């Protein structure tokens with residue numbers, strides 16, 4: 440459209456469509472847009488708040504234009520994404536592709552490619568499935584192309600998205616997609632599109648897709664697929680973003696402000712893993728999303744004071760931190776140097792070290808906390824205490840202590856309970872800086888934090904080793920953590936793990952409130968005497984105090 444060269448109007452139309460389609464408990468049907476789309480370089484189109492937005496406010500809901508298998512995937516049913524054991528257990532009666540049964544023939548987005556395959560007279564053969572399932576890579580691009588005729592509005596919205604063909608052309612990725620997608624679709628499925636058009640579609644998918652969990656009907660299983668969410672895709676990336684998204688069971692995405700957003704500020708998402716270090720994030724963004732991130736976190740060698748990538752200096756008696764000398768070098772290969780003695784090492788050495796720890800962690804698995812503790816001990820003199828591998832291990836330990844066999848909560852020793860608490864607290868400290876506000880990880884970690892504290896308080900109560908005021912204070916602290924966990928997780932669908940934890944946390948708060956009420960009324964005999972009582976009892980008595988009368992009066996007063 441000449442008057443809208445940036446195709447912003449179609450995105451606003453998608454907003455209205457998504458609002459009308461969303462369940463009323465998620466967003467009010469009369470919801471007005473609180474943001475606009477503007478072009479700001481170097482971001483391109485981005486979303487800007489048009490009013491002050493409070494933490495937790497819903498910004499928009501988004502529906503997928505289409506979903507489909509990831510580039511590499513298991514053998515799956517194309518309709519419901521269930522994993523299949525054999526390629527020919529059930530084959531679609533129209534196109535001959537593996538499905539899980541007759542009920543899936545017309546389900547989901549399968550009819551899109553089903554007609555295309557049937558029209559081309561192409562049926563997959565057993566041998567096609569031996570090569571790492573490469574033909575699934577072409578499935579989502581094919582679905583997108585089929586929208587051109589079947590759902591032109593969706594096609595128009597899809598076409599309005601960024602493909603970065605100019606940046607991708609000539610790259611390894613382009614060459615791979617030329618073979619696995621373009622030639623496959625043109626050769627086998629006889630798609631009548633130009634190469635450039637198919638590359639535009641694969642580019643749109645590479646730049647904008649979200650990895651999402653799809654529920655397998657009739658089960659509690661889920662499978663990871665790709666989805667195109669146009670409104671989500673309009674948000675720029677930031678390595679410390681201000682929005683939080685939740686995927687509902689029907690694959691609607693609900694996007695809320697994870698912290699307050701000021702009028703005129705960009706609404707931002709993260710395209711990468713927040714709990715990875717600068718080099719890893721920037722590599723992922725450069726090769727996967729085609730830009731160099733220069734945000735405050737990436738520009739700062741300390742990563743906002745967290746030292747998320749820093750190493751400890753090994754020079755005798757130094758005690759400094761080794762950090763990247765120029766984290767914004769596009770090739771990410773600037774040398775690393777100690778901030779005290781200037782001792783230098785290469786970026787390659789740092790990368791090798793990180794990989795070594797990564798492989799050891801993968802070997803260690805997630806069933807035995809002792810294995811992680813051993814790795815942590817091994818690297819404690821090399822990695823900064825807030826290095827991403829250490830924080831990652833603390834995250835795993837915070838979940839393992841209390842959850843894995845042999846380490847269930849009641850079985851934990853006092854030292855292990857304290858360790859769980861320490862891991863949770865250390866993780867929260869990092870999240871406060873890198874991912875403040877509403878986040879799933881914060882919610883889950885707060886939940887993990889509450890359990891050992893509650894157990895500890897109750898144990899002390901049972902053994903009468905705690906004063907009443909300290910006991911009530913500890914219970915209230917636990918209640919506070921549960922409240923915060925609920926606040927972070929209340930947007931998650933009940934069917935998800937996070938949603939389940941939120942429900943449990945909610946029930947725990949109800950019980951805890953009752954317990955606090957009961958504990959308040961319990962007589963002093965159930966507790967250790969308060970400190971002032973102990974002092975009073977241990978204050979030296981004057982001869983006058985030693986009369987029975989005075990002693991009784993004093994005790995009554997307490």
Ligand SMILES: C[S@@+](CC[C@H](N)C(=O)[O-])C[C@H]1O[C@@H](n2cnc3c(N)ncnc32)[C@H](O)[C@@H]1O
Nearest residue numbers: 481482483484601646647672673675676728730
């Ligand atoms: C999902 S799209 C976002 C919407 C895009 N700006 C548009 O106009 O369609 C991702 C692309 O936006 C741009 N982008 C997003 N975040 C950025 C950032 N922090 N710095 C520079 N470019 C960014 C990059 O071109 C990236 O490939």
